[in-house]
Amino acid sequence: MISLTSPVETWAHRWPAGLKLGLMSLATVALFATEDPAILGASAVGVALLYASAGTRFARAGARQLWPLWPFLVLIALWHGLTGQVAAGVALTLRLLAAVALANFVTMTTRLSAMIEVAAVLLAPFRRLGLSTRALEISIALVIRFTPAIARKGGLLSEAWRARSRRRPGWQIVMSLAALAIDDADHVADALKARGGVLPIPDTDQKG
Amino acid sequence: MAPFDRPDDLLRLEDLRVAHDGRDVLGPLTLDITARRTGIVGRNGSGKTTLARVVAGLQAPTAGRVTLSGIDPAKDRRGALDRVGILFQNPDHQIIFPTVEEEITFGLRQQGRSKAEAAAAVTAILTRFDKLHWRAAATHSLSQGQKQLVCLMAVLVMGPRWIVLDEPFSGLDIATRLQLMRHMARIEARILMISHDPESFAGYDRVIWLEGGALREDGPAAPVLARFTAQMRQWGDADDLSHLAG
Ligand SMILES: Nc1ncnc2c1ncn2[C@@H]1O[C@H](COP(=O)(O)OP(=O)(O)OP(=O)(O)O)[C@@H](O)[C@H]1O
Ligand SMILES: [Mg+2]
Numbered sequence: 001m002i003s004l005t006s007p008v009e010t011w012a013h014r015w016p017a018g019l020k021l022g023l024m025s026l027a028t029v030a031l032f033a034t035e036d037p038a039i040l041g042a043s044a045v046g047v048a049l050l051y052a053s054a055g056t057r058f059a060r061a062g063a064r065q066l067w068p069l070w071p072f073l074v075l076i077a078l079w080h081g082l083t084g085q086v087a088a089g090v091a092l093t094l095r096l097l098a099a100v101a102l103a104n105f106v107t108m109t110t111r112l113s114a115m116i117e118v119a120a121v122l123l124a125p126f127r128r129l130g131l132s133t134r135a136l137e138i139s140i141a142l143v144i145r146f147t148p149a150i151a152r153k154g155g156l157l158s159e160a161w162r163a164r165s166r167r168r169p170g171w172q173i174v175m176s177l178a179a180l181a182i183d184d185a186d187h188v189a190d191a192l193k194a195r196g197g198v199l200p201i202p203d204t205d206q207k208g
Numbered sequence: 209m210a211p212f213d214r215p216d217d218l219l220r221l222e223d224l225r226v227a228h229d230g231r232d233v234l235g236p237l238t239l240d241i242t243a244r245r246t247g248i249v250g251r252n253g254s255g256k257t258t259l260a261r262v263v264a265g266l267q268a269p270t271a272g273r274v275t276l277s278g279i280d281p282a283k284d285r286r287g288a289l290d291r292v293g294i295l296f297q298n299p300d301h302q303i304i305f306p307t308v309e310e311e312i313t314f315g316l317r318q319q320g321r322s323k324a325e326a327a328a329a330v331t332a333i334l335t336r337f338d339k340l341h342w343r344a345a346a347t348h349s350l351s352q353g354q355k356q357l358v359c360l361m362a363v364l365v366m367g368p369r370w371i372v373l374d375e376p377f378s379g380l381d382i383a384t385r386l387q388l389m390r391h392m393a394r395i396e397a398r399i400l401m402i403s404h405d406p407e408s409f410a411g412y413d414r415v416i417w418l419e420g421g422a423l424r425e426d427g428p429a430a431p432v433l434a435r436f437t438a439q440m441r442q443w444g445d446a447d448d449l450s451h452l453a454g
């Protein structure tokens with residue numbers, strides 16, 4: 001789900017990260033404050049328009065990223081259909097879709113370094129207490145950067161499996177994937193260390 | 209470039225030893241290196257990468273001492289930042305960030321440069337390599353050679369006095385390799401390069417040949433490389449691939 005920043009440059013790329021994250025938080029709170037399917041439906045349409053405004057290529061990439069959500073949405077629909085709460089089911093589905101799509105939109109249009117800067121600003125009070133928040137900022141960056149990388153590794157592993165087996169890969173590749181992830185973590189640790197490791201950087205221009 | 213010709217740019221290894229899991233893989237090694245271009249050759253598993261990691265301070269030696277332009281690179285990480293940069297054997301292990309710009313900026317910010325200074329330096333290095341259009345490119349979408357070049361720019365931009373290159377040409381096609389070699393020839397910093405290809409050491413001053421973690425030969429590039437190549441051919445005729453170290 002967590003995607004890399006889209007290489008397709010859109011208007012939203014030029015908005016400040018803090019503003020986008022702030023608006024997204026407000027919108028998410030609003031989405032969870034209402035039960036009205038009409039408002040939720042309008043919000044979902046609004047988010048879809050947001051994607052559309054960024055161009056077809058961007059919108060298609062976004063849709064691809066959201067696609068893995070469908071089993072959850074089907075599950076929710078089935079459950080509410082079976083228990084007879086159709087309106088509540090529709091509301092929940094629309095809300096979930098709108099909120100996740102919005103978060104994905106912000107991720108796709110915001111550079112990782114801009115996200116880290118917002119985190120740095122939010123963590124400023126801790127720095128004033130004398131704590132170094134650099135490790136946390138870099139951790140956030142790494143989670144965003146490596147989630148898709150590990151997903152890709154999983155895909156490669158199951159390809160390596162299928163190349164030599166007629167059956168679909170199952171739980172057997174989990175251990176290998178875990179080993180790969182640990183191996184990756186080792187390499188990133190080296191890459192960080194090669195450029196100084198987790199050094200506190202001067203506070204003067206972290207905001208901005 | 210005057211700042212790069214400091215007399216104190218000396219890499220000194222004193223009775224250096226490295227063990228992995230209790231097994232000696234490198235040393236004892238005692239060497240002084242001041243040459244502008246030094247090559248490191250040796251068979252697979254002879255300890256080349258281990259030496260590179262110790263010089264770059266990524267790993268502390270098990271025993272002995274490393275002094276690089278006046279500091280211990282494993283202990284003084286802040287000092288190591290502008291003294292040594294390393295290009296990993298695999299660029300995928302080196303790239304941390306999703307875009308070229310962020311990848312190159314990171315090291316500069318680590319050196320304590322301001323955002324504006326860092327942005328200017330990124331522009332300068334991209335311009336120097338004629339790659340300004342790579343700025344916003346996604347690092348994961350680059351080819352192997354392009355990734356290698358991004359890593360090189362990310363290291364160069366920090367202005368280290370030493371650059372350690374671990375097989376920078378493996379997996380590159382001939383044209384890409386020649387281009388990368390041309391870029392490297394223009395680097396003012398001192399270079400320590402590991403390679404399996406004798407031709408990649410054109411213009412090198414000195415070559416160090418490691419064998420089983422020990423120094424086999426050390427001297428002017430051409431004669432050492434000639435003997436190394438002859439020996440490799442001889443070994444190539446034998447079959448020692450079945451031998452497991454340990
Ligand atoms: N992290 C490690 N743990 C255990 N042993 C290691 C580790 N890293 C390297 N070794 C061992 O140390 C020895 C030297 O490895 P090194 O990677 O330095 O060789 P190399 O000369 O770079 O080889 P290549 O040409 O294949 O890259 C090898 O026998 C290797 O198995
Ligand atoms: Mg190696």
